[in-house]
Amino acid sequence: MQISSRFTLAVHIITCMDTFKNDYKVTSDFLASSTNVNPVIIRRLLGQLKTAGLVEVARGSGGASVARPLDEITFLDIYKAVECVECGELFHFHENPNNKCPVGRNIHNILDDKLNRVQQAMENELSSITIADVIKDLDKYLV
Amino acid sequence: MQISSRFTLAVHIITCMDTFKNDYKVTSDFLASSTNVNPVIIRRLLGQLKTAGLVEVARGSGGASVARPLDEITFLDIYKAVECVECGELFHFHENPNNKCPVGRNIHNILDDKLNRVQQAMENELSSITIADVIKDLDKYLV
DNA sequence: TTCTGTTGTAACCATTGACAGTACAATGGG
DNA sequence: CCCATTGTACTGTCAATGGTTACAACAGAA
Numbered sequence: 001m002q003i004s005s006r007f008t009l010a011v012h013i014i015t016c017m018d019t020f021k022n023d024y025k026v027t028s029d030f031l032a033s034s035t036n037v038n039p040v041i042i043r044r045l046l047g048q049l050k051t052a053g054l055v056e057v058a059r060g061s062g063g064a065s066v067a068r069p070l071d072e073i074t075f076l077d078i079y080k081a082v083e084c085v086e087c088g089e090l091f092h093f094h095e096n097p098n099n100k101c102p103v104g105r106n107i108h109n110i111l112d113d114k115l116n117r118v119q120q121a122m123e124n125e126l127s128s129i130t131i132a133d134v135i136k137d138l139d140k141y142l143v
Numbered sequence: 144m145q146i147s148s149r150f151t152l153a154v155h156i157i158t159c160m161d162t163f164k165n166d167y168k169v170t171s172d173f174l175a176s177s178t179n180v181n182p183v184i185i186r187r188l189l190g191q192l193k194t195a196g197l198v199e200v201a202r203g204s205g206g207a208s209v210a211r212p213l214d215e216i217t218f219l220d221i222y223k224a225v226e227c228v229e230c231g232e233l234f235h236f237h238e239n240p241n242n243k244c245p246v247g248r249n250i251h252n253i254l255d256d257k258l259n260r261v262q263q264a265m266e267n268e269l270s271s272i273t274i275a276d277v278i279k280d281l282d283k284y285l286v
Numbered sequence: 287t288t289c290t291g292t293t294g295t296a297a298c299c300a301t302t303g304a305c306a307g308t309a310c311a312a313t314g315g316g
Numbered sequence: 317c318c319c320a321t322t323g324t325a326c327t328g329t330c331a332a333t334g335g336t337t338a339c340a341a342c343a344g345a346a
Contacts, residue, residue, distance in 0.1 A: 008234060012240065012246065019245070025321095034246055059321075103281065125265075183295090189294095204344055205344095227332090
C-alpha cells in the first residue's frame, strides 16, 4: 500500500506557490495546470494545508501563499497535514484476535512499541527535509 | 493511508506457527481461530509467505511451519512478502505533471532521492526487528 | 483403492478510500 | 454591483481490502 499522491502533490503545489509568488496570482486553477490535477482536488488539498497552518488562501480575491519560512515547513508537517492523521498509526491491526490464544491476546502489545519505532524512523527522516531543500534543488535545474 | 493488516496478520501467524509447532498441527483453520480471520485469507497469506521462502506449507496432509531460524526472519522480509512490492515505492506520485512548468518538469527528480531516504529509514528499522524478538517478548507474557 | 482432512484458487460480494468532475453558493476586491 | 475565485456538496469511477462459498487437487491413513 502506498502513501497517497496527496503528499507529493502538496509538496508540488507549495513549491509552486513560492516559485511563482512574484509573477502570478497563484490560484487553484494555476496550480491545477502545473500539476495536471483537477482544480477542486487542489482546493481541497489547500484546505488541509491551511488547517495545518502551512499556507494561506485568499477567499474572494483568490490566490494562495506560503505561511511560514520555507525551512520551517518539513515533509513531516505536510505528511501530517494531508494524510488522515486521526488514524495516526502507520500500521493497521486486524481487530478482534482471539483472547483465548496466548498469541492473539498479546500480539498487539508486543508489536506496538516495535511498530512505533518504525513509524518514528520514518517520521524522523520526513522531518529532516524541508521545502527549502526542494527549492534549493529546483534552482539547480533552473540555472 | 495505512499499511494493510496483512503485515501484522503475517507476524501473528508466523509467531503462532512457532509457538504451537510441538502441540498442534498448525492448519489454516487453526491460525484462523487465533486471529479471528477467515481461513481463506490465511491461506492466501501463507501463499505469499511461502513464495517469499519464509514458511513451508504441506499440501494434502496439512499444516504450516516456519522455514528459517526465527532470528533470520525480519519484519522487512515479511513486509516485502505481503505488501505489493511490484509497486515497490512507498510514495505515490501524481502522474503527468505539466512539463511546460519548471516545477512540474523537475519535481519527480527532485523528490526521488529524498523520498528514497525516507523509505530506506523505514526499511532499515523494519529489518532490525525479527520474529525472534517477538517470541522473546511473548515469553515474558507467558511466565 | 477409497476415505478424509487440508490446501490452493476461482468466483463473487461489500466496503472503503482515492481521485475526478460538475455545480453552485459565498466571498471580497475592483 | 461585477466577477474571478474559493469552499463544498454531490455524484461517479476505480482499485484494493477483506469476507465468503465452493470445489478440485493433494497426500496420508485406513
